[in-house]
């Protein structure tokens with residue numbers, strides 16, 4: 001299996017409820033390793049640019065409002081098959097449809113306030129990682145555990 005990197009965001013509902021540590025623990029326990037990480041508060045322009053593919057969707061305006069409502073953690077996760085694995089660990093967009101044990105099943109409040117973002121393809125992961133991190137801000141390391 002190929003080692004990949006993918007973009008993950010802990011959304012405002014995660015940060016404001018004090019769930020950063022719990023959510024990071026799930027990723028680490030399941031084998032996804034953070035190799036870049038930053039707490040930030042997205043500007044409207046940053047959020048609109050990041051979610052540009054959704055700009056025609058009815059929920060776009062509310063999504064940008066939510067994503068700029070408070071700080072988020074942006075991070076790069078590395079691991080075998082990291083893009084698909086992250087999506088699996090996150091669970092379905094709507095927590096009502098998310099599988100047991102997934103982050104969204106465990107923590108999400110609604111289809112909008114769904115705790116985490118994750119890149120949905122290897123190509124998008126490259127674009128999304130580069131949206132937030134230079135290569136010099138990403139630091140690979142070996143786990144000793």
Ligand code: IDP
Nearest residue numbers: 054059063092093111112113114116117118120
């Ligand atoms: P994903 O995050 O599972 O990839 P997308 O379809 O890419 O889901 O949607 C991006 C984000 O937009 C979702 O994570 C969620 O926060 C929000 N969203 C998606 N669909 C809806 C909706 O029907 N109503 C409100 N917000 C939505």
Ligand code: MG
Nearest residue numbers: 117118119120
């Ligand atoms: Mg998506």
